Structures are given as structure tokens and as C-alpha cells.
Amino acid sequence: MVTAAVNAFFKQVQTSLATAARTAAPATGTAAPRTGPATWGAPSRTVNFTDASVLSQFVVYTGTYPEGTRTPSALSFSNGTMTITGDAQGNDEGIAWTPGQKYGGWEVRLRVPAGAANYDPVLLLWPDAENWPKGGEVDFMEMWDDPTRQTVNSVLHYGPSNKQIRASVAVDATQWHTYAVKWTSTQITTYVDGVPLFTSTNKSQFPPGAMHLCIQLDTMGPDIAAGATMEVAWAKQYSLAAVT
Numbered sequence: 001m002v003t004a005a006v007n008a009f010f011k012q013v014q015t016s017l018a019t020a021a022r023t024a025a026p027a028t029g030t031a032a033p034r035t036g037p038a039t040w041g042a043p044s045r046t047v048n049f050t051d052a053s054v055l056s057q058f059v060v061y062t063g064t065y066p067e068g069t070r071t072p073s074a075l076s077f078s079n080g081t082m083t084i085t086g087d088a089q090g091n092d093e094g095i096a097w098t099p100g101q102k103y104g105g106w107e108v109r110l111r112v113p114a115g116a117a118n119y120d121p122v123l124l125l126w127p128d129a130e131n132w133p134k135g136g137e138v139d140f141m142e143m144w145d146d147p148t149r150q151t152v153n154s155v156l157h158y159g160p161s162n163k164q165i166r167a168s169v170a171v172d173a174t175q176w177h178t179y180a181v182k183w184t185s186t187q188i189t190t191y192v193d194g195v196p197l198f199t200s201t202n203k204s205q206f207p208p209g210a211m212h213l214c215i216q217l218d219t220m221g222p223d224i225a226a227g228a229t230m231e232v233a234w235a236k237q238y239s240l241a242a243v244t
Contacts, residue, residue, distance in 0.1 A: 036195070049080070068218075084231075093217060099128060101240075107180040112228075117147040188200045
């Protein structure tokens with residue numbers, strides 16, 4: 001789970017990411033082969049966000065941070081969907097699907113309605129060892145400074161100085177999409193609806209240990225008065241054997 005110290009650092013990182021993303025070339029994905037979840041085997045874990053009982057599988061964040069307050073009251077369930085809500089006071093939430101694994105795949109179905117610019121929805125892999133930044137971070141779906149939710153970013157954090165590489169693609173994230181990540185000993189690839197968005201084959205950039213899925217709506221700046229929501233239908237985790 002994200003610690004207070006890490007949350008404080010996130011705010012610094014977000015500023016540099018937003019600047020870099022404005023100059024990064026977007027991934028087109030038009031002719032990319034569908035090598036994502038449609039070709040994978042059966043998941044080892046699946047959760048459908050039908051009601052609050054599914055939270056027994058997750059670590060639910062609590063506590064006050066510089067960016068806001070993590071509170072379970074920000075989670076609600078209706079019509080087979082979990083909604084994470086961020087309000088004008090910075091009350092928001094995140095959940096972590098533990099324990100994780102070294103290598104494999106993760107897949108999440110969600111949509112993000114338009115909302116405040118500084119409420120950032122993110123799907124990420126976080127180190128089980130809680131040794132960030134050395135332990136790395138894989139943000140396979142992230143949006144920042146984007147109130148209309150029209151650009152999806154993938155960001156790979158690595159090394160003790162939190163170096164980053166990233167890619168972006170135009171996506172209407174207010175509609176339902178499936179976001180995924182595959183991590184093997186030779187490749188990290190992120191996907192939107194089965195189409196690759198980002199790939200690294202540089203092993204020096206890979207996380208050194210087991211990672212777990214986190215689903216978060218983060219307060220990352222002052223523009224939160226309009227609030228925000230993030231709607232999640234389901235999540236799946238795959239073994240290495242299933243994705244290779």
C-alpha cells in the first residue's frame with residue numbers, strides 16, 4: 001500500500017510527468033498485433049466488483065496524506081460496478097490486490113467519467129516489498145491534467161532515483177475499456193483493448209521483485225473542486241505460464 005512518504009513524492013513526480021507527456025509521441029496502435037489478453041490462458045484470480053464483500057481480497061487504504069484522505073466511504077457498489085469517488089475536500093480511495101507475483105499479467109475493465117483535472121485515475125503494479133522507488137512501479141493506465149479523460153498514459157518507474165519512461169495514446173476513457181499489462185523476464189507490455197500501448201525489453205528497467213495490482217483515484221493537485229469518479233467492473237490476474 002502507498003505510504004505517506006511515497007504519496008508526497010507522487011506529487012513531485014506528477015509535475016514532471018505532465019510536462020514530459022506534452023512532448024511525448026503518442027502511440028498509434030493502428031497496425032499493432034493483438035498479443036494481449038485475448039491470447040492468454042485462464043486467469044489464476046478473478047474478481048467481479050459486485051458488492052463490498054469482494055473487498056476482503058484487497059488491502060483498502062486508510063489515512064490522511066498531503067494529497068488527501070484515503071477513506072473506504074469513497075467506495076460504492078451498484079449494478080455490478082465499484083465506483084471510487086473523489087470529492088472537493090480530497091477524500092478519495094485506493095485498493096491493493098495482494099499478494100502479488102513476479103511475472104505474469106493483470107487486466108482491469110473500467111471507465112472514468114469526466115472530472116476534476118487533478119484527480120488522477122491509475123492502475124499500477126506496486127512492489128510487495130514496499131521498497132519504492134528501488135522496487136519499481138508499472139503504471140499501465142494513468143491520466144493526469146486531463147479532465148475530459150481523453151489520453152491514457154503508461155509509465156514505467158525504475159531505479160533508486162525513480163527514472164521513468166512512458167508512452168501515451170488517445171483514448172476516450174469515459175467509455176468502457178480493458179487495460180492490461182504483461183510482465184515476463186524479457187518484456188513489459190501494456191495494452192488498451194488488446195492493442196499494445198507501451199513496451200520495454202530493457203531488463204535493467206524491470207522491477208526486481210514481486211508486484212501486486214493497485215487501483216487508485218489520486219488527488220494530485222489543487223484542481224479537485226469538481227470531484228471525480230472511477231468505475232471498475234472486474235480485475236484478473238494471470239500466471240506467467242498463462243501469458244507466454
